[in-house]
Amino acid sequence: MPDVEITDSHCHLDFPELAGELDDVLARARAAGVTRMVTICTKLHNEPAVRALSEAHAPVFYAAGTHPMSVADEPMATFEDLVALADHPKCVGIGETGLDYHYTSESACAQQQSLRTHIAAARETGLPLIIHARDADDDMARILAEEHARGTYSCVMHCFSSGAGLAQVAVDLGFYLSMSGIAAFPRSSDLREIFAAAPVERILLETDAPYLAPPPYRGKRNEPAFTVHTGQVGAEVFGMDWPAFAAQTQENFARLFSKVPAFEAAT
Template sequence: MIVDSHCHLDYPGLAEDEAGVIARAHAAGVDLMVHIAAKRSGWPVGVALAERRPEVFCAVGVHPHEAGQEGLDDPTPLLELASHPRVVAIGETGLDYFYDFSPRDRQAASFEVHIAAAQASGLPLVVHTRDADEDTMAILEAAMAKAPFTGVIHCYSSSRRLAERAIAIGLHLGIGGILTFRKSEDLRAIVEDMPLDRLVLETDAPYLAPVPFRGKTNEPAYTVHVAKVLAEVKGVPQAEIERVTTDNFFRLFPKAAAAVRAAA
């Protein structure tokens, strides 16, 4: 089994071909997906998708790009959805200083509310960070010192220091298509040194399609190409990567693991 731990199935390029996207994922061996509902307006759509598709789970949050308009000041809306049987994570949330689509103070405030929801619910936190390594880790480390939580730095493509600090406080790294890019030698060197039991696979579909599909619409079926390159980086068989990253996923997302066991 391969798991795509982070995709956006309601985005253009995927939503209009839902059945085809799911079928191609299964054909490639990708049997589970976590759809990230990254806007408040998209939460009902994401939950409904997970309700009708047994291979899809849902995470709910407000992307930092939306924090200016939809940023949260209270974890209650997240906690209300956290009890839903198909909602398995909080996020994505975090800081994005590359685009700065939302004021940085609003990004940080909303980020902290999401962390509080993860702490209260026990669900893992899905973290987005871009050009904001230091502030991201300062917020995460301060919160972790107050009350433990689990989570993943999704679409990891940042510095070695960020990876080391995230691992040190118990977080996972989401490895996606960027790992396969020709100019990602530094990223591959960093990932090579990270513990395999802290890595999960993802696509971030419809974005960041891996080689050989770079520039095209990404989709969960392409997770297998990330697994292939990760196997090369780690020097282990691809089957081992698929087994270990799936085990890692179920450990990080225990609610999904319980649902799969119950359905078996």
């Protein structure tokens, strides 16, 4: 095991691109120093399978919600549904939820309703909200702020690739920004500047595997082991050496996803 340990805070281990060789994927993650993964259930009818995956593998935790691109095709998640899921000891987040106007703008109203329901569940359970945002910065900033004024909750802007304005709103609300492989792409200098302006205490790492592999694997299937490559770019962004930056992201993850270290300490 490498001396540097990190967490892939957002991946999709149940997706067919990874599920068929999951044991090997987890072994490669372990060899790369990725000691924990949060796998995300994007459709609630898949939650039993994702839950079982987390139960079968000690390093794997999970979160559950309805992805905004699926809102129009799935039954609307209820507050009660989401709160009940949070009882499981390895369910550590609510979502991913959010707004995606790039591909599914026709369901914007339903997406906003779903987002507010997920926020209410995050507020009730104390679990962090996991946000997907694409081409919806204004509505996203408005809803996050409106709901935060009604009652505080914690949140991570997963795979953050939106504008500086939304990043500032998120930081001002006490939320976290997660770096994916996009932040490591050569042409993502503007995005790296947005991250560099944020407090390093609010930064997480993720793959969003099987998507968005960082260089040198760009264009190939992503997997949790590749978190290291994004993390090393993140260290450069913040002017830190790699072990120090990795340790900081571990501290950040444990602070936001507090149910994870509590579970680990009890087992």
